[in-house]
Amino acid sequence: MLPARKLSPAGATAERLLWTLASLTTLVALWSLAAMISDSRHLPGPMKVLEVLGQESASGALWSNMSITLVRVACAFFLAMLIGTMIGIAIGSYKRADQFFDSWLVLFLNLPALVIIALSYVWLGTTELTAIMAVAINKIPNVAVQMREGARQLSRDLSEMAKLYNFGPWKTLRHVTLPQLAPFAAAAARSGLALVWKIVLVVEALGGHATGVGHQIHAAFGNYDVPTILAYALAFIVVIQIVEFGILQPLQARVMRWRR
Amino acid sequence: MLPARKLSPAGATAERLLWTLASLTTLVALWSLAAMISDSRHLPGPMKVLEVLGQESASGALWSNMSITLVRVACAFFLAMLIGTMIGIAIGSYKRADQFFDSWLVLFLNLPALVIIALSYVWLGTTELTAIMAVAINKIPNVAVQMREGARQLSRDLSEMAKLYNFGPWKTLRHVTLPQLAPFAAAAARSGLALVWKIVLVVEALGGHATGVGHQIHAAFGNYDVPTILAYALAFIVVIQIVEFGILQPLQARVMRWRR
Amino acid sequence: MASGNPVRIRVKRKTFPAIGGRDENTVLRDVSFEVSPREFVVLTGPSGCGKSTLLNIVAGLDTDYEGDIDLGAAHPRMTFIFQTPRLLPWRTIRENLMLSLPDGDPRQNNVDAIIDRVGLTEAKNAYPERTSLGMQRRAALARGFIQEPDILLMDEPFVSLDDPTAQGLRELLVDLWNSRPTTVMFVTHDRTEAVMLGTRILRLAAGSASIKADESVRLSPSDRTQRDKVQAELKRIFESTPET
């Protein structure tokens, strides 16, 4: 449980890279093995999927679909994180607000994605904004619930200190509250990015956007075309893996630097 | 931010009940108002939905579908929480494990539900176990990611104390680790229950189970039968609201009692 | 406190509710006194008698009590040096000090000087958890001192420090107190420290604490540096009504 000796930043990055590569290699090896053993078209091996990926990439379909979906994911994600965090902090900090809005949160949290998507499309029409809104509305209660838990754990010692030293609301938020919420935000962001992506897939399928990874995956699902499904899923996962390795992990290391 | 005076448990429950009722009343009132103003078949009012709920309940369809879905939700939820928590604690506590399995987690976290459902059904056939497994597999990485964040924040002071006082693994887990993870577990449980329910809906729709709320909701969607969709969604939300009020909230109050 | 009104403290009753197996307990009962401007009141009393609770009430952090507090001015600048350091662990020591002052405040220019004064020059860019407990306490002291407050509340500020360091910091405190009109309420268990620093010593009794003794310290500034005079005064104050 006690962390090992710390490395220099460069050494640490190299080490992380090494581990990530080893990990991915093992994963691909296991996958190949499973595909070989099962020998079924419902579990294509990595080569088969890579081939499809190559075709889709060559035809340009991969890039256009990916970029559209990524923009939607990014917009919905930031919107949901922002609003969800604000709601979460507010209701986590004020007991009255929590008691009052808890039922609302339960309601919106458990409203099936289908309901939200269907109503959004009927009310707002098939626009880019609708897609983003529908996804964000699905995700906001989720973020709020997680951040609320964090807000409930805020240190009273530090709040009192901030009050006595006249930090004011903005400084308190930035230097006292948010650092304490960081682990909850990290959890919400990681699980949230995945959730947003999954809802975008559903929205793209139901909302009838002719483009986007969700559209492709659903079309492929209709044909039970597993290699294509996996190819598109994988393309997105690679993007997330890059974000994870290049942004989230270094950021997290920086943010947690103060811990002994 | 500083909590108000504490009440006796009975008084506290009565107060909570009051707030919950007030909150729900407001919600229903707002809903009626919105339904009245929009006056559209896309937003049936509470009376209309209640009527459908009455019909479905009288015919017994509500109860059989709800009970089947609830069993699936409960099984998948507990399975996912258990396994996800174990994985999360393990990789959050050991930096090496984290570095190695991080990519795997990213992969499984972002694998579209559709892929997991399709593959599960093809491999395991249409059984009850498949439904539960497919949902649990969807949810496990989500729980793991959240618990990992908690495990990363474990107090070194207390770990050292536990080591010196020979707590051993079991006592350390129960009295040192889990209480620190409680807020993360609460967040994972709340957002997780909702997620499991949503995935169960999808599984029931796609997996070829002839029963369950998901089946009903998707069938109703085919006819654009919004009152039925809302009736079934609401029935589940009421259950969750009861769980929240009767189990989660009192439990949380108990678990957080030590905080000043 | 330029106005010169005294701080009036009237706590009729402070009770903590029963939670988690412990009974409801009344910590303070009829603790009322006035502190004149520029007074240096030392509060002592057995561990758990309610000293910190009282300071929390004076600071306005705890409002759940019967009684009232009149700080003597509308918005006096008040600083509380807590019993634990309460530094932001995710900010370096220097950042903690800078943050305790409004951005661009001229007092921010004194931050480095005071860091030197409390002996943290080398560790000023360290995160609190990566310093020793004594260093964290000194950082918290520096953060309080730099405020130049009208009312200064201090809860056992000099524990966990070696004698020479503690002595240096006491001198720093006296300097600050002399240079600006500051009303001080100071909690300590160290009787010598109490007599050396205080102009008045208030002793609280254990169990539903009320004021047990309230004595002025009859020593001139020069007397306070003489060990035997301090000892004699200590005897007079503390041994007239024996503790426990």
Place this chain on the structure above:
Amino acid sequence: MASGNPVRIRVKRKTFPAIGGRDENTVLRDVSFEVSPREFVVLTGPSGCGKSTLLNIVAGLDTDYEGDIDLGAAHPRMTFIFQTPRLLPWRTIRENLMLSLPDGDPRQNNVDAIIDRVGLTEAKNAYPERTSLGMQRRAALARGFIQEPDILLMDEPFVSLDDPTAQGLRELLVDLWNSRPTTVMFVTHDRTEAVMLGTRILRLAAGSASIKADESVRLSPSDRTQRDKVQAELKRIFESTPET
């Protein structure tokens, strides 16, 4: 420690890496000494010199150093009373004590007695954060004392306590030490306490601390209760090589 082997401490170098704007700093250099069974070694030194770091190394909590530690026996029972209480905040004080012992251990029968001894009878079912800091420290002390260890490490255990309480606890410590063969390493800033309790006083120097002085205390148990003898010994030990 029935075997009677000394504890051998050899720390060639202990360095903390550079993190967050602070340079790499070497805290201990060539700190080597032996502690005989039943010895009561007091460690003193200026704040931040590395006392806690040294105890962490001896306790086996910090293994990232050059040197080695030989505890004199294969698995001596070792207890560390930390500089902060480190109680489980979600367990009551009594539960904290019970948990520190294996289930069903006969020592669990002494828990209530020791709680009474440290004056926490009323608060034993309270959660730590709902007690005063001094009470938390006493709970941590009780938790350490009840272990009946072979090696007892204590990091400034008696700060934040009023004199009579602290004195009572010192007596309790001496009783325990007399009743069982215990090797003690005790960190304090309080020289009087050091001389009253220790059989040997080890002084560490500031800045890459090495051992600055290592003196045996030449007082009989009865001498230790006499204030003037303690003062004289204190002078002999501390003023021969003046601090700072």
Place this chain on the structure above:
Amino acid sequence: SPAAHADARKLRVASVKFGTLAWLLETIQAEKLDEKYNVALEIVETATNQSSPVALYGGSADVVVTDWPWALRQRAMGEAVKFAPFSGALGAVVVPADSPIKTFADLKDKKLGVAGSSTDKSWLLLRAHAQKELGADLADYAKPQYGAAPLLTEQLKDGRLDAVLNFWTFTARLEAQGFRRLISMSDVMTSLGVDPQPALVGFIWKEGAQAELLPAINGLLAAAREANELLAKSDAPWERLRPMMKAADDKEFASLKAGYRAGIRDYWSEADMKSAEKIMDILLTAGDAELAGKGTRFDPKAFYAPGA
């Protein structure tokens, strides 16, 4: 294997709840045609069409219902499946009664809802028709918006769309509610020279399980044929179906009935085979990359007719 039944006459058929197949199956069972043709039908209810493939490959059903281009696509991917016709009913493009869109050419720059996706078969055929009639790609000529059928229907009713190309049950209901048929897919087929118009939708099963299932499948097809004859000429069986058709009023009921009857087809014939091949050609030239890209080609072996 899940398909290994002790009773060779048993057949599990996946059917969307309240879908048109359910009407047929209900009639078969009510008229005891299953007993007559010696097949024990077990109906596996599914919530959406999407779950059909899962039901087939997951082994919960022996027979599912979907279109034959799907079957050809599966064959191209290595999963040999067989197709036998169920319905040739086709959708249409409908517009509001008072819509200024009077002719096909009026769709220019209009918001046209397309049920399903951009690779929906009807949509591709409609585009081929537009190419022929207007010399333009309908995807650019009009402003298509793809989406789930129920959502598009609602959007048309709300005036958010100018026209909708939808599945036949949806268009039948819309027509009953006063919406106007701009062009039916049947007309499109005629214009493209497809004659006779074969069933697009049919029963699909795995060739691998065929040996075992064939008696039961033949029973099903025979029962379906007789049930359809009944449904085509008699109104009595329709009254029985009325609750599950969820028709809002008599007009809608009549419209659905007419739509179903128009889709009734006999066993797969050589003429159907020719038409199907033609449709396949059109689909491939209309640019269905989905089909073309995976090497899908027309394969007569995919089609099954009893006794053939």
